[in-house]
Amino acid sequence: MTQVAEPVSAGLVPGADYKLLVARAVRVLNSAGVMHMSGHLAVRDAGDPARIWINSRKASRSTLTAADIVPVDLGTGKRIGTGDEPPSELPIHLAVFRRRPDVAAIVHTHPEHVIALSIVDIPLMPVHLAAGFLPERAPVWDDPNIITTLERGELVADHLGAENVLVIRGHGVVVVGGTFEEAVARTVLVAENARIQVTASNLGTPRTLKGDELARAAKQMCQPIVMKKHYHYHEETARSLGGLAGIE
């Protein structure tokens, strides 16, 4: 049987081991090819709404461990206790978590095909049934520079609005989820959807998902149980490839 300890419940109950949970999710994203040298993932603490957990600025996304996960006070924006610093773009997470109580996890990363679309002013649009969580056109923030101030973090939250994905031109994406599994699974799908959109756009004008078709895709393909299944696949795949070695 492939059933492993259910990471999902662990992520939502108070008192979960957030350090291990976030470290594992970062490694999973890295194994899936969407984390690279400077992505980050933050998860809101279900037992303490004033706390989030994020991978440190400096730890390698390919080999970090539970000890490399940093607790941050959502109110003050400061690291809790001593240890490594959070990433410099922490303000993305602060602003979005404060604005969006429905969000339990946020990923910021830099998928190549999303960047490519953004710099030729083609919006990210759903072309893959499994990416039905995208709106007909994903919002774009037309400012490539990094987000290291709260003021710029607020602009991210403004442009994201109530959507699940924000494209930042020439820079990358912000993806949110109601669970960490959802945020991870959506991030992988955003990269895959962008690749398909690029391939199709080279050949013609893609028939993207719209209206009823998109609504059905969102309802059938993107509910939480499917996102958990996707996350489970990515975690198992990372594990089988050695991508979780030494994580504890």
Add this chain to the structure above:
Amino acid sequence: MTQVAEPVSAGLVPGADYKLLVARAVRVLNSAGVMHMSGHLAVRDAGDPARIWINSRKASRSTLTAADIVPVDLGTGKRIGTGDEPPSELPIHLAVFRRRPDVAAIVHTHPEHVIALSIVDIPLMPVHLAAGFLPERAPVWDDPNIITTLERGELVADHLGAENVLVIRGHGVVVVGGTFEEAVARTVLVAENARIQVTASNLGTPRTLKGDELARAAKQMCQPIVMKKHYHYHEETARSLGGLAGIE
């Protein structure tokens, strides 16, 4: 010598270990990059025409084991005994197996380049000699949503007709075979053929295989013994990469 226990005969004789056979074939497809988080493979039981075997809805395609394979009654469409559920798109398999006595195995998966072609209304066409099992233009079902009802399963069977491959626009493919090896080998070739077709279509109008050339390719390159050889390569490759670890 590389000769391993012949999986082919095992697949066709009554009493074969279908759980192991299907689990291995799913892992092989996953290692070959064409299964991903939500593909599925069903095989008809040679010893009991009322039974098919399919990977469960939830088990990770990268690490599933024989215990994750579900027997289903082809007549009632219900899981036999207790255990995990089959995939929600089981009706694809029910409808096609009932309609096509020549079919022993069915794969449903979501290759990126097939999806890309489908959303710019370019039919999948044979451009690679080894993909001579394709017709000059593969049939397309112009409805991207998932197939969770028998009514929609019947529409898949209608659009597939007597062909080996059906493209579902914005969604993926259904590939059938007279043996499970054939279904697996064809699925890998469909993805490869689609990549070549995309690459060529960016540069001009591809000279696809037609008429006598296609007939010769089908006859010479696609007979069962060649498909067994292809499957053997994919299985050996998966094994050498660790993709079959812990499968029993």
Add this chain to the structure above:
Amino acid sequence: MTQVAEPVSAGLVPGADYKLLVARAVRVLNSAGVMHMSGHLAVRDAGDPARIWINSRKASRSTLTAADIVPVDLGTGKRIGTGDEPPSELPIHLAVFRRRPDVAAIVHTHPEHVIALSIVDIPLMPVHLAAGFLPERAPVWDDPNIITTLERGELVADHLGAENVLVIRGHGVVVVGGTFEEAVARTVLVAENARIQVTASNLGTPRTLKGDELARAAKQMCQPIVMKKHYHYHEETARSLGGLAGIE
């Protein structure tokens, strides 16, 4: 030190262990991504001009061993002794070896980007300095079907002429070398050159290597010592990735 037993000399002296040498070279090509499920490599026996050695039809290119290499009589075209059959396209090797005494090794394989170029009638042209062994336009045989008769093998040799590479439309390539290392290294470079040519051709009209530039590239980048170095890299890489495990 990375120096391993020099495979090169072994390949050229009478009495070399051709079974091991050919098995290893096939595995190296497979690890480099250019052999896949049905490529083949034949090497002429330096100690017996009437003999060539080739990987068997059925053995998986990812896991074959020395026992899977078949000796063939160049005069009769028959397998020497008992054992597995050579590939069905053996006539390629028979015809080219008979016609070209300068050739010590021949690879037939099916690189995706070469096939893509061939079906839009763009000749393979040198765009990468390291591929200076190509002529300004590689010859093409405009017939995609397989080569299982001596008559068709002779047509391959006719179209190849005195060149090192022949493109077969919609099918693949034949690459020859004065040593097996040269044939292997050139095959990898043909695939790489085709990828670059495709990428560039999507963006404009590539400035391919011609005239004096090409002559200098051929002289400086493609002499036997460089090809040995390339082969050594590919072999070491395959070994470090586990691609040679269990070969003896």
Add this chain to the structure above:
Amino acid sequence: MTQVAEPVSAGLVPGADYKLLVARAVRVLNSAGVMHMSGHLAVRDAGDPARIWINSRKASRSTLTAADIVPVDLGTGKRIGTGDEPPSELPIHLAVFRRRPDVAAIVHTHPEHVIALSIVDIPLMPVHLAAGFLPERAPVWDDPNIITTLERGELVADHLGAENVLVIRGHGVVVVGGTFEEAVARTVLVAENARIQVTASNLGTPRTLKGDELARAAKQMCQPIVMKKHYHYHEETARSLGGLAGIE
């Protein structure tokens, strides 16, 4: 914790183990997919300005060890002591190190997408925020042949000028850094930036980074501490994939 012995300081202090440091950096570049069979990396000795260290001509970039690193006298251009030869394109390093006291490390390699852009006369331009170390248009030397003489090495230095990257048409790139980590991290980013630029250029006219946006990207994303972080990621990733096995 993922913190390993800090390679950075080691690279800058007199008496560092340059053989191990250069071997490791070459393996890291190879694991990242940008070294291939014939790239080279040279590092200036912080304790002896008359000395540089470079990987040997013949050692496989995938498996070389500290013993394969060659010291060279920057004044005479000769190997110091006995042992393997440096690469034939050593004059690139001699000329650039002599001309640029700010440069501590130089990489010469052959990324496919850089070559593709160069042969359709599209300059490499920054499209990825992390590649802000590029000028608005990277300089190009319009001569693909190899650089085996001091005269040609001087032409490389002339065309590079005060920039960090020089594209050599139909051949590859020269990338320099103030530390070896910077040279390695920039090389990976040059390849990634070129891929994104190619993808975007197929779809439209990319909005590249310019003026204030580029200046901010350079200042925020490309300072030495970020380059160290990138290098750390690449080294940890190589290690976790087995790419550093047996290096000492």
